[in-house]
Amino acid sequence: MKQLFILTSLFTLLWSSSTYSQDLHTKIDSIRNLYNVPEVTYAIITKDQIIKQGASGHHKFNEKNNTSNASIQDYFHLGSNTKAITGFIAAKLVEQGKITWETTFFDLFPETKKGANPIYHNATLKDYFSHRAKVHAFTSGTERLSLPVFEGNKQQQRQAFAKHVLTLAPIESPDGYTYSNAGYSIAATMLEKVSNKSWEELTKEFLTKDLGIEFVIGWPNRNLDNQPWGHALQYDVLESVPPTYNYQLSLIEPAGDLSMNIENYIKYIQLNLKGLSGQSNTLSAKTYDFLFNSREKYAIGWGNLTTKEMKLYDHAGSDGTFFSYTQIDGLTNTAYIILANSGTTNAQQAVMKIVQEMKDSMK
Known part of the structure; x- marks a missing residue:
């Protein structure tokens, strides 16, 4: 993708x-x-x-x-085009006061900060959604084939994936923009943490139930x-x-x-x-x-x-x-x-x- x-x-x-x-x-x-x-x-x-x-x-x-x-x-x-919908869900949680656009991953998962690449310490929710966090793209199946096996349900696997991605070397670009699917998974993990619901549950609630x-x-x-x-x-x-x-x-x-x-x-x-x-x-x-x-x-x-x-x-x-x-x-x-x-x-x-x-x- x-x-x-x-x-x-x-x-x-x-x-x-x-x-x-x-x-x-x-x-x-x-x-x-x-x-x-x-x-x-x-x-x-x-x-x-x-x-x-x-x-x-x-x-x-x-x-x-x-x-x-x-x-x-x-x-x-x-x-x-799913990305805008995940951003829409994030906006709902921001308006509800459960998270801010300036929240970092390590604000929510401080125990993982020690093992992460320091370049990501200050990356915010807004950065992940706007492709400014410098995380790897994971836009091809080949990239995902190189990943370790993550155990648990989808929510647990996404959290483990997010933690893994944040240990990798950053992707640099002249203007700071680096398109990334992984950034959206990291953002979704943050939304799951503050809502105590999976991305799947949040999508069902905000799209189908509410709208x-x-x-x-x-x-x-x-x-x-x-x-x-x-x-x-x-x-x-x-x-x-x-x-x-x-x-x-x-x-x-x-x-x-x-x-x-x-x-x-x-x-x-x-x-x-x-x-x-x-x-x-x-x-x-x-x-x-x-x-x-x-x-x-x-x-x-x-x-x-x-x-x-x-x-x-x-x-x-x-x-x-x-x-x-x-x-x-x-x-x-x-x-x-x-x-x-x-x-x-x-x-x-x-x-x-x-x-x-x-x-x-x-x-």
Whole structure:
């Protein structure tokens, strides 16, 4: 699960006609076919409106000659777009007074400080979420294969993983920014400590119980029937990845292992759009501003680019079998969401072309 957030140019956004909306679906379907993406689902939304949404294609590539079975109720793996959701959960705990953005790992686990690399002693929760803590990336399966075996349940394993990562040499960069999945696991361990709940329990509580947002952890076809399969290249041939395939995002689930359908994901993004427009909801408007703007380039699960002419936020995610992308135009308070069940380079290019078409449709 590599770093994936892409900021593109700003377009003026206006209402599109229903005729053009139908044309947009045709264009998206053509792009999907051209780039061999089995299925995409997409939406253009504001804080209180769904301007356009749709689904195109098939759950599996070998169904491409059959009638489309794509649905806006299909679940897609969000990959690293999970990061913003884990940051959202952290913000809730900060507002509840259980932790601060300046809390360090060793404030909560002082017994581990002696064995840690001193470079990490002052790294804060904000640093881990904004990729400024200098911890190793763990964006590839190869890195995780070199890890020792951690015993216990998921929460205990994450804590042991966090402690291990903080003994390693730091990753330096000219601007202090080093993208890291491990940083999000360390942050999640801190949230688990102050709440006395696992990341899984916190996600269920804050998303489903409080907000009615449904999700699953892991691939859709491992959790639900009749769902999209992920796709990857095997010897240059696109293959559907079965749920039994031996691949897990163990230890870094808080960085990238949630799946949702676009209907539920829209609910989450619209909360953020309301917050960015100054409307407090489950979080205060001030907190939403912090999540998106607390640091340049990358804040709390969101990339950002602000100039006099534009204000853009975005993030992409992929575990190699799915690809998700969300872009928010901060000037017009409009979001563009595309979810695809393929993680290939072609799929990523298709998604970027679809974004362009969606934005053009709003001119």
